Structure formats: structure tokens, C-alpha cells
Amino acid sequence: MTLRLHDTATREVRDFVPLEEGKAGIYVCGLTVQSEPHVGHVRSAVNFDVLRRWLTASGYQVTFIRNVTDIDDKILVKSAEQGRPWFNLAYDMHRELTRALDSINVLPPTYEPAATGHVPEILDLIDRLIKAGHAYAAEDGSGDVYFDVRSWPQYGELTRQRVEDMEPAGDADPRGKRDPRDFALWKGWKKDSEPATAAWPSPYGPGRPGWHIECSAMAGKYLGKAFDIHGGGVDLRFPHHENEQAQSRAADDPFASYWLHNAWITTAGEKMSKSLGNSLLVPEVLKRVRGIELRFYMVSAHYRSHVEFSFEALEEAAKSFQRIENYLARAAEALGREVPSGGALCAEFTEAMDDDLGTPAAVAVIHDVVREGNKLLTDGDPEALSGNAASVRAMLAILGLDPADPAWGATSRGDDKLTGVVDALVRGLLEERERARLEKDWARADAIRDQIKAAGIEVEDTPTGPKWSV
Template identity: 45%
Template sequence: MALELFDSKTQTVREFVSLKPHQVSMYVCGPTVQSAPHLGHLRSALVYDLLRRWFEASGYAVTMVRNVTDIDDKVLVNAEAAKRNWKEFALEVEDTFNDAYSALGLLEPTHSPHATEHIADMIALVESLISKGHAYQAQDGSANVFFDTSSWPNYGSLTNQKPENMEGESEVSFGKRNVNDFALFKAHKSDEPESAAWQTPWGLARPGWHIECSAMAKHFLGNAFDIHGGGLDLRFPHHENELAQSSANGDAFANYWLHNALVTIEGQKMSKSLGNGISVAALLEVGSWSAIRYWLSSAQYRSNLDYSANSLRDAQSALDRIGGFVRRAKLITSVTSTEFPEDFVLAMNADLNIPAAIAVIHECVRSGNTALDAQDMESLNRYLAQVVAMVDVLGLTFEQPKELSAELTAKIEGLIELRAEAKLNKDFAKADQIRATLTDFGVTLEDLPNQTIWSING
């Protein structure tokens, strides 16, 4: 079965057929670097990372673009509030995103362009739109440039909305012709830093949010590309506007539109105004990066994912189960092949049904554990190979959370040896005391038939 994806423009599940054989081009909306990342940003980035990994595992060469919006109202406002230079501020915030992405095990996109590096592309696109009658300079003579929604009958086609039903602004302002018209360039304001304005054919201005993505997608992927992805909350206005600009310009733009659902906290979307956002720092108090990745993968990408106090603990337990099997199996055998169980492939191809795919992993782990107990090496080898292949393509890891010094490691292993001796001498009181001591230090022992292995928890 081929990969099927839900295309949110046609609102149907469509078989994925790439524009060019064995190649996939995807554009994903990255962050506006206005404040530190939260769970929602991580989920969105992870969804497209998983899709990209699955494409690669399926034999496609993937070109993935994830932009950085480093010039925007909020960047300037938040930098000003922090009394910081906006460029430094944006870079600093971007670093926190990159740190989180990398800790979460996301692969680097092929390109991570910054909006400020592509002003010329945006100007060219806007000039083209003006020449085609789809954009205009503000009627008040300012450097504001707007997209003329009345010139584009398809405006609203991505989100199936009619302009007259849109709430919009109540009055035509800033020199717009229609209330629904949106900014392509925003005229420089006197209270904004001069470094945040560029010389354009219409005067000193900075780009609007939507034109950035259209210009960068065109720059890196051309007029037509396979997939455009982003969070559900970007469908309107951001993606609607991107589509309007690019298609009015005559570009085919994205063939498939993907939108990931949001992360909720006790049923409600995270937002700063509700004060229920979960910062990355707060998460790491509760769980590891690998648990966060596992948990974020545990709902299909179009389903809401609800965060609660036990989420990461539960995810860690489930992950430990998989990791425990791999660890024990690798003590007596090694991976000699790469193969995915058929059910896993079916799940991944069914609009990236990661939770169903994870269920297959757990089924293989259970069978693998049984094979391990029975010392059935043939089955064990097969299950181990399958589990490792699946875990790899999902980017799941089981690293020890803490690095221990050689000295400490030796000490722990010394104690384990003492305990083994005590057990041999049937001095169980002493053996239990050693185990209790290690437990107090956060060391968990696992007695296998011929040896004891240990790990650090917490």
C-alpha cells in the first residue's frame, strides 16, 4: 500500500504521489522567534520530522525547508520590552528553538532560511503581484503594500471560507482597499528601529509575515512542490494568504497541505493569555527528552494531544519497556538486518498513524521478551531487528539521562559484585542492604539469569 496523507485543502485522504519520482519537497512553517518554544512548537516540528524520516525510509530523497521568521511585529515588541537589540534577541530565541529541536532528536532540515535573508525574493514576488494586478501600494501613499483579495476569486479556498463571512477588521485602514486585504510590506514606523526596515520600491518597509513563506518556498523549492505543513492554527490567515499570493502569481505552490493538531492542557489550547503554556524547562523537570518525543508521538498528528501531569511518566514507563528489551537482547545477540513488520508499514502509510505503529513495536517487544526467556535465538534475532528498525525510524532513543564518571561507575559495579558474593553466601540481609543503598542513589538493579545489570533513574 502506498502512503496516504490527509490533504487539508481538499479535506480528503489522498494517495501521495510526488511531483518528481523518488523525490519529495516539503516546506514547513517554522517558528517566529519571539519567545521560547513550548510543547506545541515541538509537536509540530516533530510531526514533519517523522514524515520526513518515513519518506526517507521509503526511498525518497527529501528536500525539507523549515523557515525562521526573524522579523515580525512580535519580535520587535518583545525585544523592545526586553530592552534588547531585536536581531540579537531573535538569534537568542532561535538558539533556544534549535537547542530544543536538537535535543528532541529532530533531523536538520535541508534548508533553514531566515526571513531577513530573503527580502529581495519578497520584493520580486510583490512586484510581480503588483504587475499582475493582485497587489497595490497603499492609497495613503505610505510604503504599505497589500494583497488585493477582491482581485482573487479563490481567496478563502484553503479554509473554505467566504470573504463576507470573515470577521476581519471593522474598518478599512492603513490605505487598504478592502477589509480583508493583508499586508505584503509594512511601512517603517518611526518608533521602530531603522535596522528593522529595508529599502523597497515603495519606500522604507519590512515584510509582512505571509509573503516571507511564499518567497522562501519559491526560492528553495520552485513554483510547485509536494507538501506544505504547519500547525492547524496557521491555516487561516497565514496559509490562506500564502496560497492566495503564490497562486495569484501563477505558481502551482503546494500539492498537499498538511496541518497538525494542537497540544492541549486539560482540554484547552496552550496560550500565553491563559497562562497554561508548558515551557521546555518545566517539562524536563518531569521527563527526559526521549520521553517527550515518545509522548508527542503517541497521538496521530491530526488528533489533539492532551497533556496532563502523568503524561511523561507514563511515556517513560512505556519507553523503558522497549528500551529494556533492546538492552537485554543486545547482551546476547546483535542486529543483523533491517526490516519493518508489515503492520508497521501499513500504519505509517495510513496518514502517518504513529500510535498504531508504536502498538506494533510493543507487540514485537512482547514477542521478543518471550523469545528471550525461551532462548529462541532465531525469533529473538528477528524481533530485535524489527524493534530496532522501527525505533530508529521513529527517532526514539533510550540514552541514559546522566553521564557517570568512571570512578562512580566502578564504585557501583563494585557494590554489585559484593552483592553477588553475598547472595552466593546466602547472606541475603547484606545483599538487600546493598541493593537498598544503590536504590537510594537512584540506581536500579535488574537481575538476569547470569548477571545483574543496572541503570540510573531520575
């Protein structure tokens, strides 16, 4: 079966046919690094990480570009409020973002370009647009440069809107615009209110890039004038992606063949954001669940489905993943060795993933295979058990959820030294509990049981002795 993707531009599910056989170029709009990332921010990164992993597993050589916007109105405002240089704020928040993505096993991109590092490419693209008659320098002395939306008849085709129905672009003073919907490609330096470090020389005077032009310039530099997939959150469809497509194609660059957009994580039915005061910072969430469990929670929903966040749902997802994880641990113990990697993918799993990255169905397949594996644990067929458990590992790896992946470190169950220490401590308590039971000292046995339970450890009595798990 061929991978089929829901293309936002055509609103159809289309077969994925890359521009170059065996290769796939993906550009994903990253964050404006103005504040600490919350759960809603990192969903997009997880969704497109799964796409990348699936394309790689399907035999494609993937070039994956995810940018960072490190100069922006919001960054300038917040840095001024905090009394520190804008570049210091952007750098700190970029590091926070990297830590958050590492904590949920999002692979580093092939390259992560930043807007401030690509001013020459941005100015070159602006120059091409002016020469083609699709952009103009404002005549009000502001130093701004705008895209002329009326000059491009296809403007609005991505989101299927007419120019007449659009709100004015609120990215600059409208006095220098020919049409209020024209959007900024270059923002002249406001010397009375902006630091000199936030301006670069240009033919139009000192200034900085507009938001939309940076992505077109960076995508073109690293993926070429035409590339396969452009992705991002659904909130970026307009104006950001609409403007990206318009300016790139107006400059005679074909740009993206497919557009993919992930839905929001909401709280109380509204987009999770700082302004709503309901953001949940990733480090705070990871105090309640492990990174692998947070990722499982996100992956269990389809990327185009809105997710209403709650800690109850998150903790239920964590328990669901722990059942899969515990099966792999029991299988390894029964086999007397680590469950092998590189197992076969179930046909149903492949079918689900090829159907527009159907991760909910793919997760259901994993649970089905685990149920079969639990029966094999009692049947005592080592070969069948090994194949079953290896298949589970392989499917989890596609979703970035393999507990044995070194990327999880001690957040999973891969820290052998720590596991050994905990095992010795827990077994000591279990032996003491067993002695109390033999002596019929039920009060002491119950107290030890409660002590173990309070530490977050579950004990299962089996024919071969008690087994524990976190």
C-alpha cells in the same frame, strides 16, 4: 501499499503522488523566534520529522525546508520591552529553538531560510502581484502594500470560507486598505516607534516584509513554483496558509499539492501558549524525562489528534519506552554484541505508517514485536532473537527513537564511558548487598537496596545474577 495523507485542502485522504517521481519537496512553517520554545511549539517539528523519515525510508529523495520568522511585530515589541536589539532577541531565541529540536532528535532541514535573508525575493513577488492587479500600495503615505482579497475569487478556498464571513485582518491600520480583510505584504517603517535596523529599502519606501509573503517567497526559491507538501500547525490554516496560497496562486505559482496540519498540545483544553501562562519550556520538561522519552510521548499520538498534556501521561509514556529500551539491552547482552541495525520492518508497521502516518498503530506493532522478543530471550534462539531485535531497532529509527542513534548521546544509553563508570559503582553496591544477605544482615541489605532505588536504579534478580537498569 501507497502512502496516503489527509489533505487539509480537500479534506480527503489521498494517495501521495509526487510532482517528480522519486522526489518529495516539503515546506514547513517554522516558528517566529520571539521566545523560548515550549512543548507545544516542537510538536510540529517532530510530526514532520517523522513524515520526512518515512518518505526517505520509502525511497524518496526529500528536500525539506523549514523557515524561521526573525522579524515580526511581536519580536519588535518584546525586544523593546527587554531593552535589546530585535536581531539579538531573534538570534538568541533561534539558538534556543535549535537546541530544543536537537534534544529531541529532529533532523536539521535541508535548509532553514530566515525572512530577513530573503527581502529581494519578497519584493520580487510583491511586484508580480501588483502587476497582476492583485496587490496595491496604500495611498495613506504609510508605505504599506496590501493583497487585494476581492481581486482573487478563490480567496478562502483552503479553509472554505467566504470573504464576507471573515474577520478583518488585524495586521495593519485599516485606513490604508480597500477592504478590511486585505492583508499586509509589506509594512512601511514607523520611524517614531521602530528602530532603523528593522527597515529595508523598497520601491514603496523603507519597511519590512509582512508575515505571509515571506513563506511564499522562500518556498518558491527553494522548492520551485510548485511543490509537493506544505505543513504546519492547525492554528496556521487561517489566516497564514490561506493567505500564502492566495498570493502564490494569484502570482501564477501553483504552490502546494498537499496541505498537512498537526493538532495542538493543549493544557486544560486550551492551546499551549505564553499568553495562557501554561507553557512548558523544553529544557524544564527534560529535567523530568529524557529527550528520547519526550519524543516517544509525542510520536505515540497521531499528528492530527489533540494531546492534553500532563506530566502523569508523559511519565507513563517514558516507562513504556523504557520497556522497549530494556528489551534491546537484554537482547544485546544475550547475543553478546550490539543489536544489528537495518532490520526488516514488519508489514503491519508499514501499513500503519502508510495510513496517514498512523504512529499510534505503529508503536503498538513495536510493543507486539517486543513481547515476542521477550519470549525469544528465554527460548535461547540467537538467530531469531537477533532478527526480532533488529526489526525493533529499524522501526524505532523510522520514528527517530533508536536508542543507539548517536544523536541521543548520553541522554540515551550510548555513552559507553559513563555507562561503564555507573556499572562499576552499582555493581560494587550490589556485591556489598549480596554479602550482607549472606551474613543475614537484613537491615544493611535493605539499606543498600533503598540507596540504589533512591538513585533511580531498578535491580532485577535473575538466575545469572542481579541486573540493573535506570
